Amino acid sequence: MNQAELHRYLASKSLKKKGAPQYKTLFDQRLSTNISLIKTQFFSLYQESKHETTFFKLLDKLELLFKERPTALKKQDIDRLTKGNWYQSEKMVGMQLYVDRFNTDINGLKEKLSYFEDFGINFLHLMPITTRPSGESDGGYAVNSYHEIDSKYGTKEDFLTFTKEARKKDMFLMLDFVVNHTSDEFEWANKAKAGNTKYQDYYYTYSNRHIPDEFEKSLPEIFPQSAPGNFTYNEEMEKWVMTCFNTYQWDLNYKNPEVFIEMMGNLMSLANLGVDVIRFDALAFLWKKLGTISQNLPEAHTLISLFRMCLQVIAPGVILLAEAIVAPRNIIKYFGENMFEGNECEVAYNASLMALLWNSIATKNASLMLKSLTEIPSKPNDTTWINYIRCHDDIGLGYDDDFVRSMGWDPHAHKQFILSYYTGKLEWSPAKGLMFMYNPKNGDGRITGSAASLLGLETALEQKNKNIIDYAIAKIIMMHGIILSYGGIPMIYAGDEIGTLNDYTYEQNEDHVNDNRWVNRPMQNWNVVATLSKAKDSPSAIIHQSLKKMIGIRKEHTVFEDLNDVKIYGCPNPHIFVYQRSNGNKNIWILSNFNEITETLDIGWLLSLGIHAGENSIDLLTGESFELIHNELPLKPFQQLWLMNN
Secondary structure (H helix, E strand, O other), rough: OOOOHHHHHHHHHHHHHOOOOOHHHHHHHHHHHHHHHHHHHEEEEEHHHHHHHHHHHHHHHHHHHHHHHHHHHHHHHHHHHOOHHHHHHHOEEEEEEEEHHHHHHHHHHHOOHHHHHHOOOOOOEEEOOOOOOOOOOOOHHHOOOOOOEEOOOOOHHHHHHHHHHHOOOOOEEEEEEEOOOOEOOOHHHHHHHHOOHHHHEEOOOOOOOOHHHHHHHHOOOEEEEOOOEEEEEEEOEEEEEEEOOOOEEEEEOOOHHHHHHHHHHHHHHHHHOOOOEEEEEOOOHOOOOOOOOOOOOOOHHHHHHHHHHHHHHOOOOEEEEEEEOOOOOHHHHOOOOHHOOOOOOOEEEHHHHHHHHHHHHHHHOOOHHHHHHHOOOOOOOOOEEEEEOOOOOOOOOOOHHHHHOOOOOHHHHHHHHHHHHOOOOOOOOOOOEEEEEEEEEEEEEEEEEEEEHHHHHHHHHHHOHHHHHHHHHHHHHHHHHHHHHOOOOEEEEOOOOHHHOOHHHHHHHHOOOOOHHHOOOOOOHHHHHHHOOOOOOOHHHHHHHHHHHHHHHHHHHHOOOOOOOOOOOOOOOOEEEEEEEOOOHHHHHHEEEEEOOOOEEEEEHHHHHHOOOOEEEEOOOHHHHHHOOEEEEOOOOOOOOEEEEO
């Protein structure tokens, strides 16, 4: 039993009493159940003999933050406690988007709520909309404020109106909490630059290069091309400041407990805008320690869990998403381990599945995906994944080298093949992507590009080759079919639902030209959307209609609720990826062919899984029963089946 379950149980007792919910009583109840864990975590990070007074300051802060929580959101918190793990529902389907690139501003986004409803989207991840520096701002991830809306998107009142409308439509919202760093224009940074030592201690600042040089011996470079090194000299302070991402993003010093308390306040300012899921950006980097890579450290996990325990006390209806794009064995840790199992983040990005899907497309082989996904420990029952194929960011190739070796492949050579396949270095590859942040020191690199272009649609349209166009469309649909049927919340990147290609106009924008991730940050093409019902045979219409249909099927079947029930099978055909979803006596098998030729499965193996052919066996995607041919089940190139026995 994790803390959320305990809160739910205790709240159910209190809510059985007649009368309106006593929000303060329930707050005190939650604080009482969490306080021992909060204390343990706090003093494991901050020496008790020095910070006892600071701990009581934190407790006072929690009560103040609860008082500031709007009553409507307090009511929502209690409603969600009674509903259980709402975020594991089969009805959750998300879309990630840039507000200004989707439809101008917040009011424009409000006008498109019906578009989301029609398509089946009820969960929106809005890219950063708070104030940021003019010019370069890492797409808004260099924050000047955690709760003030940038004027280019509208006003805070506009956003509060939008969140109210979204709640009326039972739509959930996610915003980013840039927890690792602020911009160099943030109020704390400005005070630090002015010489205020209190705020200089909110960051990692040093008067000489001695400690920075020691850090550099083990710290990796995040952006080796555009921002080499991890420290920047600030002439106003006459000090070096840690900047692991970009020179204008200053890393916060969580070794100072005052930073945690202040950031807890910023977290609630964001939640009080009506945000349901808060995406903890770059949380793997939160704790810095000499002699380490300062990623995934135990103290970072303790800190994240401390945020979670405090947030649960104030606003139990708000949950956390871990943006931890790290090795497969490390991702699972952000749900919490040992005594904190299930008490860290409720949701995490399934970056391993994402990277493995792209590997399977390039190799036409699902073996590495099978090996990797079956040998990673199961996540806690009260948590879930965000499953996605593309997002605003690059594609990192975070494969486990041991798993790659088990395939008989050399890890370095394999990574170079994947990079070459997607970045135009292999003449026969249909993929059109770009290399991002290639590091010649170790051969590491990442990939950018839209899903459609990476899956060959751009090349196919240029060649006007119908067969290749059909293959590209099939790949796009199959990839989305997996994230829609795998355990967790599917997150579709805006534009992918209409097969949007790479946008090369970023090369003419001086603020974007040095960051080719903007190739996959296009303006939503509403002209294409307007033609979907007329040009039904166009790639955009086929993709849109197919995804809409799969979303509808997902929402009709409780078998897709995330009950930690995904069962992956070792398929005798390495080109085919097979898994099963179960809920009670209901079962659905998903079969996907990653090869460009027809592949088959033998009847004996299918029967061993419980799959039967004939009138009582239905492919949910077509609504038709399926038959065997010569005692084999054929899957066409990039075909996917959702099989259910009636």
